[in-house]
Amino acid sequence: MEYGFLSVIPPIVAIILALRTKQVYIALLFGIWFSWLIIKGWNPLEGTLAMIEGMVDVFQDKGSTRTIMFSALVGALLIFIQFSRGVEGFIKIINKRLVKLEKKKSGYSRVMVQVLATFTGLLLFVETSISSLTVGTLYRPIFDKLGIPREKLAYIADSSSAPSSILIPFNAWGAFIMGLLLTQGIDKPFSVMMSSIVYNFYPLLAIAIVFIVIFTKKDFGPMKKAEKRTKETGLLMNEGSKPMVSDEITSFPPKEGIQAKAYNMIVPLLVMVCMMPINLAYTGWSAVKESTSFLDHLQQAMGEGSGSSSVLYAVITSLLVAMVMYFIQGIMKPKEAVNLTLKGISELMPLALLMLLAFAIGDACKVLDTGNYVANITESWLSPELLPAVVFIVSSFIAFSTGTSWGTFAIMLAISVPMANIHGADITIVVAATLGGGIFGDHCSPISDTSIISSMASASDHIDHVKTQLPYALFGGVITVILYLVIGFFG
Numbered sequence: 001m002e003y004g005f006l007s008v009i010p011p012i013v014a015i016i017l018a019l020r021t022k023q024v025y026i027a028l029l030f031g032i033w034f035s036w037l038i039i040k041g042w043n044p045l046e047g048t049l050a051m052i053e054g055m056v057d058v059f060q061d062k063g064s065t066r067t068i069m070f071s072a073l074v075g076a077l078l079i080f081i082q083f084s085r086g087v088e089g090f091i092k093i094i095n096k097r098l099v100k101l102e103k104k105k106s107g108y109s110r111v112m113v114q115v116l117a118t119f120t121g122l123l124l125f126v127e128t129s130i131s132s133l134t135v136g137t138l139y140r141p142i143f144d145k146l147g148i149p150r151e152k153l154a155y156i157a158d159s160s161s162a163p164s165s166i167l168i169p170f171n172a173w174g175a176f177i178m179g180l181l182l183t184q185g186i187d188k189p190f191s192v193m194m195s196s197i198v199y200n201f202y203p204l205l206a207i208a209i210v211f212i213v214i215f216t217k218k219d220f221g222p223m224k225k226a227e228k229r230t231k232e233t234g235l236l237m238n239e240g241s242k243p244m245v246s247d248e249i250t251s252f253p254p255k256e257g258i259q260a261k262a263y264n265m266i267v268p269l270l271v272m273v274c275m276m277p278i279n280l281a282y283t284g285w286s287a288v289k290e291s292t293s294f295l296d297h298l299q300q301a302m303g304e305g306s307g308s309s310s311v312l313y314a315v316i317t318s319l320l321v322a323m324v325m326y327f328i329q330g331i332m333k334p335k336e337a338v339n340l341t342l343k344g345i346s347e348l349m350p351l352a353l354l355m356l357l358a359f360a361i362g363d364a365c366k367v368l369d370t371g372n373y374v375a376n377i378t379e380s381w382l383s384p385e386l387l388p389a390v391v392f393i394v395s396s397f398i399a400f401s402t403g404t405s406w407g408t409f410a411i412m413l414a415i416s417v418p419m420a421n422i423h424g425a426d427i428t429i430v431v432a433a434t435l436g437g438g439i440f441g442d443h444c445s446p447i448s449d450t451s452i453i454s455s456m457a458s459a460s461d462h463i464d465h466v467k468t469q470l471p472y473a474l475f476g477g478v479i480t481v482i483l484y485l486v487i488g489f490f491g
Contacts, residue, residue: 075348086265121160136457163203280305358410371418395437403447
């Protein structure tokens with residue numbers, strides 16, 4: 001059955017509701033219900049029951065189930081790392097290095113601490129909240145001591161979290177995106193996602209701008225005024241500013257009476273990252289039919305491997321390694337391990353729920369054939385050359401208005417992927433534009449959870465953080481649109 005214009009109403013309703021209520025869960029849930037209401041001929045009872053069954057059916061897909069499980073278990077890993085004082089040990093090492101640097105060259109530590117804060121945010125790509133929370137909370141005393149404005153710390157925390165999570169997708173972000181691509185009929189979602197990274201211009205630019213600003217010491221816009229204020233008056237914030245106190249979102253309390261050791265954080269994270277490509281090769285090894293060498297076989301196997309299986313196996317391995325390490329050190333007992341695992345899973349249940357709803361609306365839109373309908377009606381005026389730029393702008397608007405990049409991915413990939421197929425556009429570039437638009441809009445939005453956490457962890461005034469970050473984000477966004485137009489017309 002062809003649904004025509006009706007097929008676009010559910011995602012539009014989801015977008016409008018998200019804009020009005022700022023509640024992406026309600027918006028997605030209503031969008032799913034409205035989809036099945038249309039499919040079931042406007043029968044409210046059958047539509048409601050079909051909606052429930054549609055969400056249950058998400059778990060029939062093994063890839064989606066693995067992704068949801070991975071997201072929950074990442075919470076346990078994050079709790080483990082905090083409990084073991086691993087992050088604290090990592091920061092102590094950084095502090096020692098800074099003292100040595102300052103003795104060698106006065107003022108050099110001011111640049112280096114900003115660089116280290118940025119690298120810390122990039123290294124904690126496992127989850128954006130823990131990245132911005134760690135950078136803000138742990139580097140704030142050092143930034144305050146060196147006379148660096150709170151707005152600058154919030155900017156670094158915010159701009160090193162989501163961009164690294166999307167560019168190093170061995171995390172819940174990558175699993176989520178692969179799940180969404182699978183619902184759009186893409187056979188090798190991992191390959192498409194990895195290939196799209198090189199075209200995901202905004203996150204790359206956002207990180208580059210941070211380093212350029214740090215090394216050149218050339219700020220512009222409100223951030224320049226903030227730097228001038230701190231330099232001349234010593235004030236870390238504007239007069240009358242209301243800092244968002246990070247005590248409200250303190251991380252899980254670490255175990256008392258133990259020594260802080262950096263390797264308690266570094267080893268589990270390294271294990272997880274290293275196990276992902278190994279698991280990809282393992283799960284895809286038997287699928288390779290012909291190969292010219294071991295390296296060729298390995299490369300093909302990684303392309304054929306199951307992304308959802310790989311991330312799930314990796315986080316489970318990382319958890320087991322962490323448990324063994326902590327048992328040996330006497331940090332944790334079996335009962336504590338179980339309790340902390342359950343605590344960590346419960347902390348990330350909202351994330352798992354968002355995944356469930358996102359997969360469900362993607363499945364419903366597939367039944368309605370929403371993406372193909374939108375692609376067909378735009379075929380006459382929207383050229384393949386313009387598509388990446390248009391997709392980036394639309395994704396940016398949705399993310400800015402809703403404050404969530406994940407909700408944007410769920411809504412937009414169901415539309416942009418079929419549009420790329422119909423228009424004959426490069427699927428990897430369109431996927432990159434969709435993902436990059438979600439990050440850009442999220443960076444500019446005052447209601448973004450990552451931005452709010454960055455402000456809280458940095459004890460910065462939230463509106464001041466948004467104002468000082470906006471010019472840098474807009475600069476990167478404008479360049480991104482130009483690059484998509486250039487690559488569209490001349491690539």
